[in-house]
Amino acid sequence: MTEPQEVAYGAKSHPRRHDGSSDISVHFGISDEEKAAVKNRGEKVLTALRKLGLNVKKGPVLSVLVSGGGLRADIACQGVLSELSHVGLLDMVTSLAGVSGSTWCMSSLYSQRDGFQDLVKAENELRRRLREDSWTFSVALDGLCVAAERDDYSLTDFWSYSIVYSFTKELLDARLSCVRDQSEKGTVPYPIFATIDQDLKSGANEKTQNAWFEFTPDWAGYPTLGSSTPGAYVSTTHCGSRFEGGKLIQQKAERDFSYLRAVCGSALADKNTILKTIKDFFWKLIHGSSTQEKMLIVHPEGITLKAITGDVFDLVYTFLTDGDCLPILKNLQSKMTGNKDFSEAATLTDQMIKHSLRTSRDEQRQLIQELLEKIFSRDLVEKSNVSSFLKFLWKTFSCLLSWTWGTTNNFVYKCGDIKDKFLAGQKNMYLMDAGLAINSAYPLVLPPVRNTEIILSFDFSEGDPFETIKATAKYCKACNIPFPPVDEAKLNQEAKTPSDFYIFEGENTPVVMHFPLFNKVNCGSTAVIEKRRTTYATFRLKDYSDAEVCQLLEDSKANVRNNKDAILAKISELAEATS
Template sequence: MFMRVSTRILPAVVSVLYKSEDVPRKATPLSFKREQQPYYDLSVKIIRAKNIVGGDFLTEGDCYVSLRLPTASVVDYQTKTISNTNNPEWNETFNYRIQSTVKNVLELSLYDANVKGKKLLSSVAFDIGKIQLGHSLNTTIDLKDKEQLEVEFHLEKCNDPPNEILTNGVLVAQPCTCVETKVRNVNNAQMVGTGVNTQYNMSLKVDGAYEEEQVTTLKPISNPVWNENFVFHIDKSLDPKLKIDLIQTSTVLQDDMHVEMTKDTSIVGSGSEPLYQLPLGKNVAVTLPLGQEQSVDLKLKAKKCVEDLDVRLSFDLADPEKEFLVKRKKFVARALKKALQLKKTPKDIHVPVIAILGSGGGIRAMTSLYGALSGLQQMHLLDCVTYMVGVSGSTWCMSTLYQDTDWSRKDMKGPILHAKKQVTKAKTSVLSKDRLGYYINALVEKNRSGQSVTVTDLWGLIIESFLDWKENKIKLSDQQKAVRRGQNPFPIYASLNVKSDVSAKDFGEWFECTPYEAGLPKYGAYIPIQHFGSKFFMGYLIKKCPEIKVSFLAGLWGSAFAANLEEILREVIGTSNTWMQNLHDAIRVTDEHSQSTQLQMRTIIPARMLDTIVKNLFVSRLTAAETFNFLRGLFLHRMYEQNHNFMKGQTTHLDSSPNYLTPMANQLYLVDAGFSINSAFPLALRSQRRVDVILSFSFSRGSPFKVLKKTEEYCVEHDIPFPKIDVPDILEQSLQECYVFTDEKNPRIPTVIHFPLTNATFRNYKAPGVERTSEEEKYYGSFVLEAEQSPYSTLQFTYTANDFDRLVDLNCYNVMNNKDIILMVLKQAMARKR
C-alpha cells in the first residue's frame, strides 16, 4: 500500500510501507568451540565402468579413474589404465583416514588416456556422509547417457587418537604442526655423466605444506655436507610426506663465449619420509634411502604451533566494535534528545542503531556523499548515526574524512573545499614522470615486503593522486583513533571476494574492512586489519607483512575495472547472456532424495574444448586484487550448509561444492562490491549489528531502486529480515527525493529511508522552502543528471567548480528537504525499541 506523508517544505513525499512475515531464525552459536573428534578409516574400491564412450571411431577407450579427497589427502590417487575397452574393470582399493567433523566430498573423475593426452569424460562428487559407520556401500553411479561407474565404500572406526579441533559451525581449524628439518649429509653420493663442472642440488618438498619447494646447492660433490635447516608447516591429518630429490647438474665451459652453459640435469636419488606419526617435541634421527645405496641423514623435530588461533572464528562482532557501540550510544542519545526535542535523554536500550549506506559511482558518489553528510550535519542528525558503510566511490570520501579523528564534529565545509580543490584540478599530473617513478617504487616496495602486487595496486596509487593524498602512508588501523571514544560513526568498507574465472553473478562473497578487522562474514572468519595481506596457514599467522596502506585499499574497494567480459556485456545489454549457460559444464543431480545434511550427488559432464575456451575468454578476470587467503588450511564443517550464519547461495551455486569454496583457495580475489549490489546492505544487515534504520544513498545512474530490489532478492534468498520493495514504474518516471520502506508490525525489520540521486525540487528551491527567483539561481538549479553529455559520468574524474558545487548542494538539499521524514522515522524507531 502507499501512504502520502505531508511536510511543511515538500508538498507531498511518497512513503512506501509494506508488511512481511516474521520468519523465526535458527539459533546458532556465534563463537568457536573446542572439540575432540575421532578419525575414521575409509576404503574406496573402484570396481568397474560400463558402456563408456571413449577413444575414437577406430579404437575403444583407455580409461582410468582419478580420486580426489582434499580433506584427507594432499595428493590425488589414480587407478591403472585399462586399454582398448569401453567396459573397464579395475577392482582397486584406496584407503583414507578421514576426519569426522569436516565435510568430506570425494570426487571421482573418469578419464580416457588417448594418444593426444588425457580427456575428462565425466566427474561425480560423492558425499562421504552417506556411508554408515561399520557398513559397506556398493553403489552404481549413473554418468552420462548409459555410462555407469560401480564403486564400493566402507567406513570403520580408526585406532588413532581423536583430533582436537576448533569450529564456529562453518569452519574447522586443527592443530598446525611445524616440522624442523635438518639435512646433515649425503652418504655414497654418486655422479652420473662426465660434465666438467658438477654440482648437487637437493630439493625438499612437502605436498600440502605452507612452504613451497626448498632447494639448496653444494659444490663439489665429494662428501657433500649441508647442515642446513628447513621448516615446513603441515597438517598432519593429511598424511604428508617429506620428499627429497638429489639433483645433479653438469655444466661445460665454452671457451669461445666465456660463458658457462647448462649441459645436463638429472635426478640421481629420491626418497620420501611420512610425517604424520612424528612425535611432538622430540628429535628424531632418520636415514632416508635415496636409491642406488645413496642416503641422506636427517634430524626431524615436530612442534605444535601456538595454541591460540590468529584467525578469529566467530560470527559475533569484534570486541572493539562492541566497545565502540557502548560509547557511541551516549553520543547518539544526546543527539536524539536535541534533534527530537525530547525532555529526557533516552536510555541506551531505547537508542536505535542508524546506518548510512553510500553506494558506488566513482567521483560522483564521493562528491554526493560529502553533500549528504553536510545536510545531515546541518540538521544535527550526523551525531545520531552509528555506522557508515561504503562501496567504491563512497569509500574514497570516507577514507579521506577519517584521517581527521574528529571529522563529524567539525564543519563539513573544510573537507568539502579540500575535495573540490582536488576534483576540479586537471589530472594530467597523475601520469607525470615523477608520479610514475613514485608508483613504480611503491609497487616494488610492496612486492619486497612479501605481498602480492596487481594492477589494482596501481589503480589505488592513481586514486591517491586524484585525491591529493600525495605519498600517503596512512593505514586503516590509524582510523581506530577516530572511533576509540565513539566520537564518529563506525566505518565499514565493502568489497567482494570472487573467483578469477567465474562471473560475480555466479559467485561473490561479501568482504569487509574496518579499522580493527578484515574478514568474510559468510564464514565467520576475521583477522586484525594490521595482518591483512600477511600469510596464514591453518588459522595461524606464518609470515607477517607490513600493513597495507589505505591508498592500496582504496584501489581494491573501487576496482570496477576488474570486470570480466561477460559482466561488461551484461551491463551494456541490460540482461544476462543466457547463451553463456550452454558453454558451462553440465551438472546433473543424481540423488534428489538425499538427507538434508548431505550434499546431493552431482555428475559433471565437461563442456567441449571449444566451448571451454570461449567461456574462459568471457569469464576470466585478469585485474582483480589478489591477496593471500587467510582461510587457507581450514576446512568446512560437515554441517556448514545447515548453519544459518552461512550465507548460502542457490542450490546449483558453488556453495554446494565445498572442495571449490574459498578455504581451498590460495588467494582471495577482491573486487568492487558494485559487481554484486552497489550498496553494502549485506554488511549493514548482519544480525549482530542490529541496525534499526538505514539511510540509503544511491548515487548510481540508471534505475534508482536497483540496489533495493537486488537487496530484497538477497535477503529473501538468505532469510534476512528486509522490507518488501515493490515500486510501481510510475514512481521511477517521476522521482521523488525520499522513499521510506518499512514494516509497521515487525520490529525486527529495519526501516529504509532511500535517497535516489535526483533533481526533483532543487531546480526550483535553493533551500528548503526558499524558491529560486533570479535567472542565475534558476540556471544553477536546472541540470539533468542523466543527460547524454552529463559531466557526472562514472568515468569522469574532473569536474568544473560549478558542477562540483551543484552536486554537493543537490545532495545536501535533498537530505535537508526531507528532515521531517527522517525525524518521523527516528521517532518511530525509538517507539519500536520500547
C-alpha cells in the same frame, strides 16, 4: 531484533582486543571491539536525542549506506555527510558503510583525526584538490614501482596510483586500523568498507552472500560463509599477511587507504572501458613524457626495451580486445632480432608468427605470457639499475593478460576450521568492487547480528536509482534475511523521474529510507535529471569544474535538508518505542 547467540567454533568464537595478535577468528556475530564501539556511539546518539527534548533511554541503531559511483559518489558522499552534520543528524548515525566511489570520501575523512569534526573544512579541501589538479604523473609512477616489489601486486595496485589517484587528486598513507581509537570511543560512526571475493561471487546478485568481504578498523573478513556457517576474520593489521593452517607465516605491512580505495573502487565501468583507460595511461608513459627514457636508457639493452615497450603493451591490449596480434608480433620480432638479451624472446616470437593461425585463444594467452617472461627475464631485471620499473612493466602486463585484481594472501588457507574447502584451498583471494554484486552495502548491515533498525540509503548510481533496493530485496529473499516489501513495478515506473525520498517498512524489518541522488525535487524535471546523469557520468575522464562540484554537493545536500524532518521523526518514533 535480537542478536543470535554466539557459539564456540573454530579458532576463536569470541574475538576480543587483539593487541597485535595474529590469530584468525571464526565466529558468529560481531566482534567485541565493534560491540564496544557501537555501545559508546550509542551514548553519543542518546545525548543528541536528549538535546532535542526526547526523554528516551536508548536510540535506535542507524546505519548510513553510501553507494558506488566513482568521483560522483565521492563528491556526493561528502555533501550528504556535511549536511547530516549541519542539520544535527550525523551524531545519530551508528555506522557508515560504503561501496566503491563513496569509500574514497570515507577514506579521506577517516584518515584525519578531525575529519568528522569539521566537515565544512573537509568539503573545502575536496574542492581545492579537484580544482588545483594535484595529481602528478611522476608520483604515481614512483608509487607503482614501489608496489611492484610486492609479491601480491595486481591491477588493483595499478588502479590505485593511475586511476583513483588521478580522480581524487589525493594519496593517503594512513591505515584503517588507525581509526580504532576514534571508533572505539564512539566519536565517529563505525566504518565498514565493502568488497567482494571474486572467486566466491556467483553470476546472480541474490546468491552472493558468502562473497561479501568487509574491512573495519578492527577486523577484516567474511561476515558469513553461508546461511548457517560462521564468518571468518583476521585482524585488519594482518590482512594481507601470509597464513597457513591458521598460523601466521609471514607478516606484511597493512595496506594503506589508497590501496583500500582501489580495492573498493575498481569496477567503475565495463572491461573495455577500463582497458581503454589503462591504455591512455601507458600512452602517456611511453609517448607523453621523458619518464620512460630516464627509466630505460641506462644500459645497452635499454635502447631495445624503449623501442619494444609500446609494442608489448599493444600486444596484450590487442589480444584482450580480440584484435589482430600478427602485425604487432612482426614489429617485435624485427626490433629484437640480433640483440643477444632478447634472442630467446625473438625466437619465441618467430614461432608465434608461424603458428598464429593454428593456436587456440588459451594457447595464445599462454604464449604471450611466456614471451613476457623472456622479454623481462630474471637476469635482465636483476642486473638493471631500474629493476623496480621493469618489474612494474612486467607485472602489470602479466596481470592485464590474466585480468588479475585484488590479489591478497588468503588468511584461511589450509585452515581446518573452515568448512568451505574451496576457500580454504586457495593461497590467494581476489577482492573486487562490491558494485559488481549490489552497489550498496546492504548485505553487511542487514544481518540481525548488527541490530540495524534504520537504514538511510543514499544512492549515487548512474542508472536505475532503485536497482540497489530491488537487488537487495531479491538477495534477502534468497538468504532469508528480513527486508521490507518492495513494489518493483512501481519503482520501475518512477525510475526516470524519481522523488527525493522513499520509505520502506515491514514487520520485524529495519526501516529503509532511500534517497536517489538526482530527482524531481532537486532537479525539477526529467530533462534536468538526464542532463545531470550525463554530466556526472561514472567514467567521465574530464575533470569536473568547481561549479560542477558545487552543484553536485548542493544536489546531495538538498536530499538531506529537504527530508531531515522525516528522518528525525522516524528516529524519534523508534527511540520512543524502545524506551
